[in-house]
Amino acid sequence: MSLPMFEVERPQSLGEALKILSEVKGAEPIAGGTNLMVDMRKGTHRPRVVVDVAALRDLHGIEATGPEVVIGAATTIAEMLESPILMKHAPVLVLACSSFANALIRNRATVGGNLVTAAPCSDTAPALLTLDAEVKLASVRGTRRVPLDRYLVSAFSTVRRSDELLVSVRFPIPSATAAAAFRKMGLRKVSCMAKVDVAVMLDADAAGRCTNARIAIAAASPIAVRARAAEAALVGKPITPEAIAAAAGLTAKAAAPRAGSEYKLSVVQGLARRLLAEAARALERGGTHA
Amino acid sequence: MPNKRKVVLRVNGRQHELALDPNVSLLQALRDLGHTDVKNGCEIGECGACAVLLNGKAVNSCMVLAWQADGAEVVTNAGLGTMDKPHVIQEAFADAGAVQCGYCTPGMVISTKALLDRNPDPSEAEIREALSGNLCRCTGYTQIVEAVRLAAERLRDGQLAVAAVAPPTALLKGERVAESSRSPGGPGVAAVAPPTASLKGERAAESSRSPGGPGVAAVAPPTASLKGERAAGSLRSPSGSAPSGHEKRGDRR
Numbered sequence: 001m002s003l004p005m006f007e008v009e010r011p012q013s014l015g016e017a018l019k020i021l022s023e024v025k026g027a028e029p030i031a032g033g034t035n036l037m038v039d040m041r042k043g044t045h046r047p048r049v050v051v052d053v054a055a056l057r058d059l060h061g062i063e064a065t066g067p068e069v070v071i072g073a074a075t076t077i078a079e080m081l082e083s084p085i086l087m088k089h090a091p092v093l094v095l096a097c098s099s100f101a102n103a104l105i106r107n108r109a110t111v112g113g114n115l116v117t118a119a120p121c122s123d124t125a126p127a128l129l130t131l132d133a134e135v136k137l138a139s140v141r142g143t144r145r146v147p148l149d150r151y152l153v154s155a156f157s158t159v160r161r162s163d164e165l166l167v168s169v170r171f172p173i174p175s176a177t178a179a180a181a182f183r184k185m186g187l188r189k190v191s192c193m194a195k196v197d198v199a200v201m202l203d204a205d206a207a208g209r210c211t212n213a214r215i216a217i218a219a220a221s222p223i224a225v226r227a228r229a230a231e232a233a234l235v236g237k238p239i240t241p242e243a244i245a246a247a248a249g250l251t252a253k254a255a256a257p258r259a260g261s262e263y264k265l266s267v268v269q270g271l272a273r274r275l276l277a278e279a280a281r282a283l284e285r286g287g288t289h290a
Numbered sequence: 291m292p293n294k295r296k297v298v299l300r301v302n303g304r305q306h307e308l309a310l311d312p313n314v315s316l317l318q319a320l321r322d323l324g325h326t327d328v329k330n331g332c333e334i335g336e337c338g339a340c341a342v343l344l345n346g347k348a349v350n351s352c353m354v355l356a357w358q359a360d361g362a363e364v365v366t367n368a369g370l371g372t373m374d375k376p377h378v379i380q381e382a383f384a385d386a387g388a389v390q391c392g393y394c395t396p397g398m399v400i401s402t403k404a405l406l407d408r409n410p411d412p413s414e415a416e417i418r419e420a421l422s423g424n425l426c427r428c429t430g431y432t433q434i435v436e437a438v439r440l441a442a443e444r445l446r447d448g449q450l451a452v453a454a455v456a457p458p459t460a461l462l463k464g465e466r467v468a469e470s471s472r473s474p475g476g477p478g479v480a481a482v483a484p485p486t487a488s489l490k491g492e493r494a495a496e497s498s499r500s501p502g503g504p505g506v507a508a509v510a511p512p513t514a515s516l517k518g519e520r521a522a523g524s525l526r527s528p529s530g531s532a533p534s535g536h537e538k539r540g541d542r543r
Contacts, residue, residue, distance in 0.1 A: 008295060008312040008357060030355070037315070037353050038334045050312070052358060078347070103401065104338050104423030107347045108354070190422035191336070 003040050007049040014058040014138065014167070020051050022140040022163040029053045029165055031074045032108035034101075035117045059112065059167060062086060070170045073112025077101075077124075080111060089173050092180035092199055096127035099184040102191035112166045115151070118158045118223060119193075125152060125224035126199040127182055129216035131171035137164040145170075155222040178203040178212065179282035181275040185267055194219040196264050198251070198271040202239065202279040210234045215247065215272060220255040220264040227254035230272070239280045248273035297360045301325060302369030310356050316342070319356040320366065327368040327396045331425075338424035341397035342366050348404035350423070367396030370403060378448070379403055382441035383434070390428035397424045402438050410446055412438070 009027065011017035021027050026048030030036050039045035053059055059074035062083045069089050071080065080086055081097045100106055100123045114124045115135060125148065133148045137160055148169075151158050160166060174180075180201040186192035197218035203211045213234040218224035230250035237243055251272035257264040294309040299319060306323060317340045320328045331339030333352045340351040343365040351364075371377030376384070379402050389395050398421060405412055405420035412420065417438045418431070426434060 002318070003313040003315065005311065005313050008355075010357070030358075032353070033355065033358070034335055034353050037355075041333060050355075052355075054358065102338075102423035103420050104341055104348055104350050105335055105353075107344075107349050190419065191425075 003037070004043065004046055006040075006047055009049055009051045011051065011053070011056070014056055014165075017051055017053055017056060018138055018140050018163070018165060020049075021165060024049050024051075027051050028162075029116075031059070031110045031113050032076065033113075034105050034109040035113060035119075053165065054110075064089060064173065068170050068172050070168050071111055072168055073115075073166045074110050075112075077106040077109050077111065077114075078103075081106065090127075090131055090171070090180075092130055092182045092201065093124065093127045095182040096123045096184075096197070096199065099123055099182075099186075099194075105191075111169055115148070115169065116158065116160060116166050118152055118156050120155045120222055120224070121194040121197070121219035122224055123184060123194060123197055123218065126197045126216035126218040128169060128171065129224060129226050130180060130199045130201040130214035131174065132214070133169050133171040135166055136168045136170065137161075138167045139164040143167070149226055152223045152225075157223075174201065175203050175212070177283070177286065179279040181278045181282070183271050183275055185271065196220050196267045196271060197224070198268060198275055200272065200275045200279050202234070202276065202283055204239060204283050208238050208284075210237055210239050210243075213247070215251050215254075215276070217251065217255055217268055217272075220257050220261075220268050222256065225254055227251040227272070229253065234276075239276075239283070241277070244273055244276040244280065247276060295357050297357045299323070299356070299359060299364060300362065301364045302366060308356075312355070312357065314356045315352055316344075316354040316356045316359050316364070317351040319359075320351060320364070325366050325368065328366050329393055329396055331393065331397075336425065337394070338397040338401065339394055341400040341424065343400055343404060346404070346407070348401045348423075365400075365403075367399045370399065377403075378444050379406070379437075379441040382444060383437040386433050386437035386440050388429060388433040388437035390426075394424055394426040394428075398426065398434055402441060405438070406442055406445060410449070411442060414439075 009020050009024070011020055017029070021029065028036070028047035028050060030050045030052055031054040036045060054074050056074065058072070060072040062072070062075060062080065062085050063070050064085050069085060077097045077100045081094060086094050097106070101109060111124055114122050128148050134145045135148060135151050136143055136145050139161065140163065146159060151160070153159060178201055180199070182199045184194045185196045186194050199216045201212070201214040205211050213231040215227040215230050216224060217227060227250060230247040233250055234243060234247050248269045252265045252269035255265055255268045295312055297308045297310050299306045299308060301320065301323065308319065310319060317328060317330060317333070320342065321330065328342055328351055329339035330352070331337035335350045335353045338350060341348050342351045344354065344359060345362050371380050379399050383389055383395060383399060388398070401421050401424050405417065409416060414435060417435050421434065421438070
């Protein structure tokens with residue numbers, strides 16, 4: 001099966017890449033290609049010009065700089081899995097990466113590509129939502145930072161304009177006392193798309209009162225979303241089994257599965273309850289993740 | 291029509307200067323060059339039959355545009371070893387009965403190589419994780435996992451270089467000498483890495499290939515391996531069961 005014909009641009013710098021994206025009609029960036037190659041073969045995506053951004057230095061690296069962690073958009077899922085910085089500051093993201101597709105795909109797929117594609121079942125999105133991540137979008141007109149939950153609009157739809165390149169993902173370094181958990185439910189243990197992803201983060205004061213909560217789900221609604229009502233219900237109160245059960249119920253209310261997939265509501269509720277309980281136990285132990 | 295692009299591919303140590311259309315995948319370019327050991331399975335990144343090492347990392351070559359591999363080092367299954375000089379991993383796949391129709395095998399071998407390069411003693415879970423991108427519709431995976439374990443064990447043994455060599459009598463009884471077919475001194479030379487090689491790390495197993503190199507520590511009678519089974523090619527002993535590594539070791543050492 002051959003690919004439809006297209007032109008190729010291989011910019012040597014970020015500036016050159018942005019210039020091409022702004023001036024060349026029908027130009028689209030490619031990095032790992034694990035989505036684009038499939039879509040082009042299927043014919044659902046027909047870029048006229050493919051702009052290879054995989055090798056741009058500005059799009060690489062994982063750094064903890066002062067108060068935040070910055071991940072270059074062309075960082076592969078495999079690189080994230082092996083990052084000591086992420087293991088230390090964002091184990092929930094490492095867990096999400098470990099469930100991502102399969103070992104071969106993880107060596108090519110990038111975090112930027114995952115967020116630009118914005119599939120409903122993105123595994124990195126829910127984890128990054130619990131981390132309050134932002135994406136940095138660059139174009140010849142300048143750069144802007146957009147919180148991930150505003151960046152993600154709907155299935156395969158984001159606020160990125162066609163001349164913009166997603167350059168990096170960043171999130172504030174989480175509180176040292178916070179605990180997080182992630183679970184993916186799919187048809188197989190590996191190499192599958194999520195049926196439901198749930199990621200949670202809890203923080204509490206010395207008295208055991210919840211000071212911060214994040215709950216995000218993917219694959220159970222058109223795009224990964226935070227369960228804000230559930231989060232709000234937890235904050236300011238002791239993290240009791242009753243509070244967790246109530247929050248899990250509210251998490252399911254944030255889900256909007258397609259017709260025929262209503263079972264996902266119970267899965268979301270069950271996973272949320274389980275993960276919140278795991279995070280609460282980890283909080284008691286003073287750990288950083290369940 | 292778009293212009294063809296000049297692409298330099300370095301495949302299994304050989305450099306190819308090609309002029310390719312921009313939409314040619316690495317998979318297609320490799321197969322057009324004659325590297326048909328790289329299999330075309332699904333072309334959507336699901337099956338792993340087209341896996342190659344791209345700068346040391348196992349990737350689906352169907353997911354890579356050929357020009358994205360410009361200047362990169364590509365290693366295919368046949369770049370690791372051949373029928374005459376199989377790689378330890380390839381031999382282990384044959385010995386463990388991990389090959390049935392064989393279509394997934396080159397990709398499986400590549401993923402195994404990438405795993406063992408990083409992790410010489412993987413657990414079963416780590417093996418299954420490393421092979422998660424490679425589908426096999428024949429074996430049920432049990433023998434493949436066993437093959438990886440066997441390969442890991444043999445590579446580690448090569449490192450440890452227990453310099454004991456099977457006595458000639460054992461060889462004459464038809465016991466296999468795994469290394470014999472790789473040996474540069476001809477089919478009769480059973481090469482075992484000496485203890486010094488082990489200190490240099492994992493090269494030990496491969497060092498047995500270098501003519502007269504440190505790998506050649508012992509010589510078996512020329513007749514020995516001729517009477518033995520072929521090192522690779524025969525998929526399984528008549529019993530049909532996958533050998534446990536321990537039994538094999540007992541036979542060979």
